[in-house]
Amino acid sequence: MNDNALPRPGWFKRLVAQEDLNFLLTNRVPRIALTKLMGRFSRIDSPVLTRLTIAAWRLFTPLDLSEAKHTRFRSLKDCFTRELKPGARVFDARPDVFASPSDAIVGATGVVERGQVYQAKGFPYATEELFGPTQDVSAFEGGRFVTLRLTSAMYHRFHAPADGVVEHVTYLSGDTWNVNPVALKRVERLFCLNERAVVRMTLSSGHAIALVPVAAILVASIRLHFLDVLLHIGRKGANEMPCKAPHVKGQEMGWFEHGSTIIVFVPPGFELAEGIATGVQIRAGQALLRRLP
Structure with missing residues (x-):
């Protein structure tokens, strides 16, 4: 029997369905237009809007700002491009x-x-x-x-x-x-x-x-x-x-x-x-x- 004809377990079908949805939502959309729109939105200078957006962002991602040099941001771009506290990243000094x-x-x-x-x-x-x-x-x-x-x-x-x-x-x-x-x-x-x-x-x-x-x-x-x-x-x-x-x-x-x-x-x-x-x-x-x- 061809392996492709074998019945797939339920978890496999669910995974494929999730991947299809992920691909459609993040690629089969006007990508460049959305990217330009996001660029404009991220530069809006509004601490209140920024706090609300970050709160929504945290519902979908494990955003951790504990290492950030500053935790109050005036725009979403400021959060995206945040600096870290001194010493938060130590680079391996070995020359090789x-x-x-x-x-x-x-x-x-x-x-x-x-x-x-x-x-x-x-x-x-x-x-x-x-x-x-x-x-x-x-x-x-x-x-x-x-x-x-x-x-x-x-x-x-x-x-x-x-x-x-x-x-x-x-x-x-x-x-x-x-x-x-x-x-x-x-x-x-x-x-x-x-x-x-x-x-x-x-x-x-x-x-x-x-x-x-x-x-x-x-x-x-x-x-x-x-x-x-x-x-x-x-x-x-x-x-x-x-x-x-x-x-x-x-x-x-x-x-x-x-x-x-x-x-x-x-x-x-x-x-x-x-x-x-x-x-x-x-x-x-x-x-x-x-x-x-």
């Missing part, structure tokens, strides 16, 4: 450690093979397409990638994973598909379709690395401090921004204005740090990768 740039849930991990990586099982995409037509991705062939997913309730700022110099940023405007696991299993090459920035950095060890922040529905703005610019979906095409911005490990690089994904690329010579695996929740500063001796 590549730290996580953000709080996140670890998604797909693996090795770049023939210029391809995976967003989910059975869904490959090309590094060349992700990085854009102007970028040379040969440095990462045979190296590792790690996908870090930030949920809406998480701390949304991201930091330098190691000492080094940011030398170039490519900003690519795009769509705003949801980047949750349900969408990653259904939309091919999703990360290559969405708005994203490619941050190229050379570490003090000489290794070339890349951080690729990817925006999503309701979040289509990426702030990079060292360029003093807000990147958003109004910037069409590939925007090339050469720079020379030294960073020390743990230094704040920028933020998302809601929650999304950062894809980390390193060249050969790195391995996953102990305990790093798909589904694990980590904090900014925790060891993500280790440089091999």
Whole structure:
């Protein structure tokens, strides 16, 4: 008998139905229009409206503001992009450690093979397409990638994973598909379709690395401090921004204005740090990768 003809248990059918509903509600909608609307709403300066919105937000997410530097916000954006109390995130100081740039849930991990990586099982995409037509991705062939997913309730700022110099940023405007696991299993090459920035950095060890922040529905703005610019979906095409911005490990690089994904690329010579695996929740500063001796 064909396995597909076997009756499915009730929990399986309920799971599929929930995934279908999740996908419809977060993707089969006017994504860009809703994202622009959310951007305007999040900037409304009203402490009362902000408190009410945060209270509603907490009904659906495990939002924890106990580590926030301030807990009274004038707008929803202020809450999304909140700073933490000093010392709330300690970065692993060992020189061979590549730290996580953000709080996140670890998604797909693996090795770049023939210029391809995976967003989910059975869904490959090309590094060349992700990085854009102007970028040379040969440095990462045979190296590792790690996908870090930030949920809406998480701390949304991201930091330098190691000492080094940011030398170039490519900003690519795009769509705003949801980047949750349900969408990653259904939309091919999703990360290559969405708005994203490619941050190229050379570490003090000489290794070339890349951080690729990817925006999503309701979040289509990426702030990079060292360029003093807000990147958003109004910037069409590939925007090339050469720079020379030294960073020390743990230094704040920028933020998302809601929650999304950062894809980390390193060249050969790195391995996953102990305990790093798909589904694990980590904090900014925790060891993500280790440089091999």
